[in-house]
Amino acid sequence: MIALSLALTGACAAYLFWGLGPKWQFVLSLRAGKLAGMLLxxxxxxxxxxxxxxxxxNRILTPQIMGFDALYILMQTALVASLGLSGFASLTAPVKFAVEVAIMIAASLALFSTLLGRAGQDVARLILTGVILGVLFRSAAGFLARLxxxxxxxxxQYASFASFARxxxxxxxxxALLTCAAICAALWVAPRLDVLALGRPIAVSLxxxxxxxxxxxxxxxxxLVSVATALVGPIAFFGLIVAGLAHEAAGSGRHARLLPMAMLIAGIMLVGGQTLFERALGLQSTLAVVIEFVGGLFFLWLLLRGRIR
Structure with a gap:
């Protein structure tokens, strides 16, 4: 934990102070905002x-399988199709962000409460429904895009890809308010999450x-997924990489240790990767593309290693 904290501090310092130049005050304020966004x-x-x-x-599943990314892309496509380019451009960022987060949270809560209320033991049905809805959202977005x-x-297309630079x-x-509140709630129930991970029969018996x-x-x-997606765009495999590395580094399934380590690893990957692409490579590629590529390979490695449980 200490080593990861030091590594994250070093990555943040490199991102902020590497190549400031003469107008360092303006550049530093601009980088500080981007840094806060990446950490969030x-x-x-x-x-x-x-x-x-x-x-x-299951260690190979991510929240994106529930169709969050597809719903986000559908919303972008529907907004452009209904408002036009001028109307879409005239939307203020806070209003657009609030609408996107509200729609994604409302849709997910409606799905979770309905299915879990009917069959609380059948998580597989919940995941399968999310997959089907994701296919439906992608098909609808593709139909609107053809118009x-x-x-x-x-x-x-520009709004549908993740970008940590914008x-x-x-x-x-x-x-930050929504994210910090959700993370604090997750840490508060961390001991009960340890029991939840044992399965329903054991958890109920305890x-x-x-x-x-x-x-x-x-x-x-x-x-959390709604805020992150609305802030930078859809990221499919990033969480899979972070969670896998956190499980390996923590050496324990206790969430009080696992959650902070996952956050530290995520911050190191995003800040360090963005520093490399912006400062060393001159933005010749984007971090999101590399994350998706590496995440796909990591997903295949997990399958071949047999880490499904």
Whole structure:
């Protein structure tokens, strides 16, 4: 934990102070906002993935399998199709962010509460429903995209890919409030999450309110993933990498240790990777593309290693 904290501090210092130049005050303020956004997104995705894997009791699943990314892309496409380029551009960032987060949280909570209320023991049905909804959202987004002119389609494509370089600092206060509240709640119930990970029969026999805690955990996942996706765009495999590395580094399934380590690893990966791409490589590629590529390889490695449980 100490080593990871020192590594994250070093990565943050390198991102802030490497190559400041003469106008260091302006550059430093600009980098500080982006740094805060990356740390928020990293912490949100890390905690959400660990919680979702605890609920599903599967180390290869991520919250994105529930269709959050597809719903986000559908919203971008629908906004451009209904408002046009001028109307989409005139949307203020706070309003757009609030609408996106509210829709994603409402949709996920409706899904979780309905399915868990009917079959609290059947998490597989919940995940399968999320997969089906994701396919539906992608199909609807693809249909709307075919109705757009090339300029509007280019705008949708730009808004549908994650970018850590375009974090809007005006959104950070509300994003930080939601993220910190959800993370504090996750850390507060960390001991009960350890019991939840044992499975429903054992958890119930130990006196745990299993269904209520599961709904709380999924609600926290919905908030964290919605905020992170609305802030930088969809990230499919980043949480999978972070959660896998956190399990290996922690050497324990206790969430009081696992959650902080996952947040530290996520911060190191995002800040260190963005520093490398911005300062050393001159933005010749994007961090999100590399994360998706490495995450896909990591997913295949987990399958071949047989770490499904």
């Amino acid at each position: 997104v990293g912490a949100a995705v890390a905690v959400a993935t660990v919680l979702f894997q605890t609920v599903s009791r 757009l002119d090339p300029n509007a389609f280019a705008v949708v 974090v809007n600092t005006d959104l950070l206060p509300i994003a 006196g745990l309110a299993h269904d209520r805690l599961m709904l709380l955990a999924l609600s926290l996942v919905a908030v």
